[in-house]
Amino acid sequence: MSTETILHLIAAVSVTLGAAFFFAGTIGLLRLPDLFSRLHALTKADNLGLGLIMLGLILYKPDLFYAVKLVLLWVLVMVSGATGAHLIAKRALRGDGEDMQ
Template sequence: MSLVLTLLSVVSIALGAFFFLVGTLGLIRLPDLFSRLHALTKTDNLGLGLVILGLLPWVPDPFHALKLVLIWLLVLLAGATGSHLIAKRALRGDGEDPTP
């Protein structure tokens, strides 16, 4: 594998880890439920996408690459669905109070 491809892979994985860290900080520091949900879903989806993009050059065959992309798509779907359900429940008032 070329040095440039390896470097791009490492940078992509490092950026993905950075976005995971930023999402965690958003979860800790943001004031209300909706802001925390927004921070988590956006940064985690982008972080996972960057990590998968960084791993793609290292897979042995296209089948493994397809599995990685499928995992990312399923996590996108699950994250969006879970966030929607949490926000809907908070708006109805049966869950956590959305304001601190």
């Protein structure tokens, strides 16, 4: 097998694992009992899933400019996801949300 074929195989495995982590995060969002557990499952699984998908895309097309753009996109999504989860948790702790029981 050539090097390109091996890279494409590793890329396909990485993207598949990333999709599996997205699926696991979705299951956690639907099945876990409280808001904080759901936030934890969703943010962790989605960040790792997106990282694996980005790794697979970088391996599929090994270009430096393309790789830098994908890593920057991954970092921005991680920062915005963490910020959003923090704000949701902070509001839930204050108890002023409309979804509080």
